[in-house]
Ligand SMILES: Nc1ncnc2c1ncn2[C@@H]1O[C@H](COP(=O)(O)OP(=O)(O)OP(=O)(O)O)[C@@H](O)[C@H]1O
């Protein structure tokens with residue numbers, strides 16, 4: 028797959044704030060990539076750098092293999108959709124959609140034909156003569172999307188495109204967005220702080236924190252193999268336990284937590300006495316009233332249980348730490364009191380404190 | 381360096397942005413600062429003798445004292461009156477609100493000297509009331525001088541304070557006032573305690589704006605001042621009476637000092653230019669009426685003031701169609717016939733000049749407003765000061781400076797209509813800039829950025845998106861500078877020639893020489909044209925355009 032967009036060691040600072048720090052990633056043609064990160068982590072700044080609305084302090088941006096640092100925004104062949112949609116209030120929906128084609132000097136007939144095609148795909152054919160203030164939030168969003176799509180951008184940049192929609196519509200539009208992207212074979216870079224959105228939509232997720240990339244990967248990798256404590260914490264629910272490295276074996280590490288020993292798969296080098304954090308997902312833990320076979324088996328006290336529908340959440344006490352355990356599917360719900368849990372050692376992320 | 385400036389805003393690298401900046405800078409420097417310097421140099425080439433007169437010679441000393449005196453007494457009265465009108469018309473339930481409002485508006489759109497003219501038609505030598513007193517009581521009334529001028533300046537400039545306050549009062553949250561009342565403050569106390577403190581910035585703004593206008597006013601002191609010279613009229617006398625342009629320039633520079641100080645105080649304290657556009661959002665909370673003891677005197681005062689204003693304009697209208705004002709009130713169109721030739725000529729040049737001035741002024745003002753609101757580079761504050769500073773330069777000074785600067789190579793413009801247009805553009809640029817800015821700040825930056833990322837360039841997006849969206853601001857800039865250009869006297873009186881005689885200075889001349897019938901006839905025509913053009917703009921551009929805030 029051809030690389031459409033690439034950034035190399037991008038930096039951007041506003042006064043004392045490092046909004047974007049050493050960001051490098053690439054997007055292949057037809058890929059749907061989501062940048063996910065908490066508010067203020069630099070997502071919008073990154074998009075604006077790519078669009079050419081800010082100039083980077085350092086680093087390079089390539090679009091379609093060409094260095095575009097010195098290419099002005101209107102010649103980069105991208106389209107950017109802002110969170111507020113920024114529809115032109117004095118133009119009808121049709122004129123909004125036509126805008127990018129008119130300025131590109133596409134002949135009027137051809138332009139109208141393309142605008143109509145895009146409107147059909149987005150289901151806004153009936154709205155073409157309306158003005159933006161006569162549209163609902165969802166309709167405005169489609170119009171903004173149509174306006175961006177119709178110019179056939181090399182990369183479509185979306186800044187929190189769904190955040191102005193209410194939860195129900197958001198889930199629906201999400202599916203639609205993905206369908207349109209596949210049908211038209213678009214390359215999309217989508218920014219959000221909603222992890223569900225990121226996991227559901229993307230081929231590839233880029234997790235950002237404080238201007239830096241924490242991890243790049245497929246949604247499953249990000250979810251099941253978070254590279255850092257931040258990612259583990261930010262995505263889904265995660266149990267964290269602090270401990271000290273007791274023994275280091277060839278491919279595993281023994282960590283002591285309040286006189287209990289937990290084994291984790293060794294990825295990096297550790298020394299005895301290192302202070303570490305263990306992170307593991309609630310749904311990876313097996314819980315039972317009965318004794319089980321294998322390593323990392325602990326006796327715990329069930330303190331609380333919450334029925335959540337698809338799963339049941341247990342809060343258990345392990346050596347003074349509260350651990351969350353989620354059990355999916357129908358099963359016999361455990362009573363309060365003693366129980367056993369097993370934490371698969373290959374599912375434990377271990378990082379230095 | 382430009383690269384660094386542009387880093388936060390790459391759109392600023394578009395050549396058109398640089399061209400706009402440079403054009404505006406050169407325009408302001410060439411047509412404001414260059415003449416001001418050229419006008420200043422001859423006043424100091426032979427030492428400070430021109431300025432020493434202001435410390436030694438009676439006439440000059442008095443003019444300084446008089447100027448400050450008139451500003452010192454007219455500013456508080458005009459500000460207070462403006463505040464009372466603003467509060468009453470936005471916060472009280474009073475009958476005939478519209479009528480009071482219209483009397484304020486007429487004062488804003490009529491030429492400032494109309495008040496002075498009508499005032500002497502009533503109270504001046506041979507004025508209606510003066511003659512009446514003379515006949516019945518044998519008392520001869522003399523209003524020429526500080527008292528008459530004080531009344532006229534107050535009536536002329538209180539609407540400016542009013543506009544500043546209307547915005548502020550509307551934006552005030554009446555709940556503050558409730559809270560104060562609930563806590564036990566009486567109506568008046570709560571007004572002063574709470575509202576005045578919240579109104580403080582606007583109070584300051586109003587005082588400074590009114591003071592700058594009174595300092596610089598020329599027409600009214602000429603008509604009503606008599607032997608009571610202020611600096612503006614003294615400068616005029618230098619030119620007209622003695623042909624001493626350099627002395628006139630020195631006098632005008634002395635006048636500049638207090639006004640420019642006020643201008644920078646205002647920037648320092650308020651951190652922005654002052655402007656008479658109303659932006660406050662109206663509150664919807666139900667208002668509690670102030671007590672009768674407040675309401676009755678307020679209504680009485682407003683009725684008196686508005687009554688006087690109506691009487692003034694009625695006198696102008698009647699004066700235009702009666703044989704000899706003050707003596708013979710038979711209906712006649714003689715005055716219109718007498719001046720028809722001059723009327724046609726001056727009207728033609730005034731309209732031409734005003735139309736060109738308005739278009740140029742609104743365009744430059746709009747581009748400056750665009751740069752300040754949408755291009756984020758460090759020069760913004762500077763640009764804003766640059767295009768606002770002429771607000772603080774007395775018209776008399778600019779007029780005299782223009783003659784001195786543009787009489788010879790390399791810019792021999794004296795005597796042309798162009799010099800008058802340029803002068804108007806420079807003087808009314810702050811108004812056009814502010815009305816553009818008021819609307820453009822409402823347009824989110826993502827609108828322009830979207831059109832750019834869709835493939836448009838800066839100029840295209842300015843033309844296709846920002847201009848249509850902010851058209852109302854452009855249009856009100858046009859209207860303001862058109863009205864001002866039609867009415868202005870202080871600078872153009874020096875710049876016109878027999879070929880380019882303008883209507884407003886012509887009327888002033890008729891008025892000072894006692895041709896009241898003809899002055900009144902021409903004034904009615906001028907006011908009629910201004911009102912007519914307002915109506916036309918309102919009908920064509922429609923509801924979106926805001927002239928004097930929400931008033932019109
Ligand atoms: N033009 C600017 N001037 C100064 N600081 C800025 C500017 N734009 C962004 N910042 C700062 O840079 C950091 C990153 O901002 P950015 O808008 O990129 O975050 P974000 O991830 O998009 O956040 P959100 O989810 O809230 O939209 C923030 O600390 C912000 O205050």
Ligand SMILES: [Mg+2]
Nearest residue numbers: 070071072186
């Ligand atoms: Mg953002």
